[in-house]
Amino acid sequence: MKDAPSHPHRRACLRLVLGLLAVWFSVSFGCGILFREWLDANAPQIGSAPFGFWMAQQGAIICFVILLVVYAFLMNRLDAKHGYTEDN
């Protein structure tokens, strides 16, 4: 993790992974745990559910699925851009 990746493909991948991890952290640990109480009190409700509670029990999971779809799509595009595609 310390070494600076030299290859442009690897650098782009790392940037994408770190970006997705930031979203992953903020939807689960951020909204669902660390700032839950504040969000419960201040953020708009989802239906009749307090925002933080809903994120912890439903929203985070939905975001995870979306994250993986985005990951698969962007990574495969990145591979294609750098000429690493394979036939499926």
Place this chain on the structure above:
Amino acid sequence: MTQDHLNFIFIGISFAVYIGIAIKSRAGSTKEYYTAGGGVSPLANGMATAADWMSAATFISMAGTVALSGYDASRFLMGWTGGFVLLTILMVPYLRKFNKATVPDFVGDRYYSKLARGVAVGCAIFICMTYIMGQMRGVGVVFSQLFGISITSGVIIGGAIVFFYAGLGGMKGITYTQVAQYCVMAFAYTIPAIFIAMAMTGNVLPQIGLISHYTAGGEAVPFLEKLNNINTELGFAEYTSGKLSTINMFCITAALMCGTAGLPHVIVRFFTVKNVSAVRKSACWTLLFIAVIYLTAPAIGAFARVNLIEKLHDTSYQEAPYWLQEFEETGQMAWIDKNDDGKIQYYGPAKSAAGTHAVFQGKKPSYPILEATDGQLFGKHGQRLLANKVDTSNPNELWFGNDIMVMANPHMAGLPMWVIALLMAGCIAAALSTAAGLLLVLSTSISHDLMKKILKPDLSDKDEVRYARVASFLALAVAVYFGINPPSQFIAKTVAFAFGLAASSFFPALLMGIFSKRMNREGAIAGMLCGILFTFGYITYFQFLDGTPDQYLLGITPEGIGFVGMLINFAVAFLVSAFTPAPPQEVQEMVENIHIPSGSGEASHH
């Protein structure tokens, strides 16, 4: 047609399908045995992985856990799904590119050390063994309820079925059987939830029902508000707020996530698809299929809690619904008339001076021996009496196990018999699919990592599969033994072990192995050992020795300590590797190479 007949028909049909698939797709070579030949489609692998991942405990007890602890149960919901994000974007595409059949293979080659491989094999065997014991017990319990046989025979029958298709069919047989099992599980879980959501909230989707209005009581009120009010009236914490401290929630969720990303039996699933881009697609499908069940569980839990309290609290025993007696008979519910008014009362810990809501002393109900006179077996209202001492410090009279929420839900909601039969088939599918997947990892750990790579390097392909089959038989025999004689207290506590160990050993070792070229053998081994020893020691001290909660480090329970162990592992590994020589050139090249996604070929076992 009775319920029993329907159960038999549903389970019989599902079994015929599983066994048919297993025979049709049995494995011939080591490649097929370990990784199904590497040609499984991403969609099929996604379903199979989802079925593998969701155990009987998840299927039966998770909704119950949510029902009992409300917000606090989010740690399981987020932990067991969020781990897949880590697994997918940090681990499996690279491990798939590395192109070996098992996780200890990667650890052994990347850290050019037999010791590292040995530690990895030990951890893999321990983690899988812990899990599979619980699965065999689960199969036994369901069988014994269905066929009215003893739990012992139930466990043995279940073991024989698992051996038949996991031991003989290998990864190929298992994968295609699990696809069928996932379908059974998904229908069995969601159909009752849809019926109940319609009855209670007028919405078809349970997830929408959870956040909309409760309409069954005449006037429409926000569902979660109603649930909060019921809870606080009875003396429980608000459903949507929870009791765990923030730091504890954080650590437990983190330990479960990192543990998930380090579980060997989940990682190997992704070696069965064609190439790196297929791995990514397959992981999307997997999480989607898992989410179908994990998004339904909070809804089932919340509905069941309202239903249970509405139907039972302050109802006289004579007028209570029929299923109360049925579950009393099977020992899943119990009622002790503490105030002798013939009515069932259900209160939370806030209604008692001692702050508990235990009905009786001890964890589970125990009953008088069968030869006892009727007066000792049944109370004056006809209720089943317990042998436990009554806990008189609080007014709560109703006990129920976690399993009850999923199993009793269709009864509570008055659903048709075929739904209940489907649910039974789903339970068995959940237990069998997980047991089979674990058994495979156990047998390959022994035959491939231990026999071929450490003890007998000249083993031929054919002998290796033979060893794998023998190993799976032995592993199953041990699992069946512990399924029959469960180290009862032990099983629940070892779950903390399995995730804590995976988080504090595999996860950092794999992550550093993939992303750091500089990480060397000395650093990784020192890190793994420190992480494991710290986690192991902490859990042992508080779970098995006389540690008390006020001694917790920063208030972190043993459940969440794997996260701290993981941080220790990272810190030690970087420190040690900074002062020891860099890994050899060819290992550094290997690390460089796994980041290039193309050219993974078929997963090999060499």
